[in-house]
Amino acid sequence: MTAMGHVGAFLRGMRVAAPEPTKAETKEIDVHHPMKDLPIVDDYGDGFRSRLVEWGGMIVSYETFPKGVDATPLFKGLPDDMCQSPHWGYILRGRVRIKRADGDAVLRTGDVYYLEPGHVPVFEEETEVLEFSPKNEYQQTIDVVNDNMAGLA
Template sequence: MGFFRLPEGTDMTDAVRGLPGDMCQCPHWGYLIKGRLRMRTADGDEEYEAGDAFYWGPGHVPVALADTEYVDFSPTAEFRKVIDHVKGLPG
């Protein structure tokens, strides 16, 4: 479980580049506490706002449309792969 804050304008495209499909492959379940997110997927974009529960299947890229806070439940092994990838990026 994690609590995340994304400032308005955060676009995770560069962070997930290099993962399969250049998208996060970890599934996430959670609840948006504050803000708005656009989730880009191969099937099109979806928007979420405060008060929405969500499931983001493998193959997504989040973009914060406003200052956003959410609680997230993800499988540890899959999430660790994404975090290790992001930590290995230059800069």
């Protein structure tokens, strides 16, 4: 056996334990949450609830909607009176009709989706969604939605 072969055999037999990090070396960072433990931002009652957190310039939201919610009045005042934020998401449960200028689409339990700006959701069943949206576009849209919600109260 060559010298390198002896060294390799020796190293394969060694077990080196990594040192445990000290408290100063460990840092708790907020990179995950159980979905249903995301902070509640809005609770409108009747099963209409929004939980969200911002990570890396994206809004991560877990939302529940009761059957029959038509978001049309919430987007009044935005271009074409439609949501102007793009969204990527997953329908955990339920069914939602997405109204667009070029026609409707229906999303159901288990569907993943991308919605470009220019849409309005109508919830045809109790629905739960996990959704990702760019922070700036989301915030500009939600500011108008919040004003419209205040006007409906």
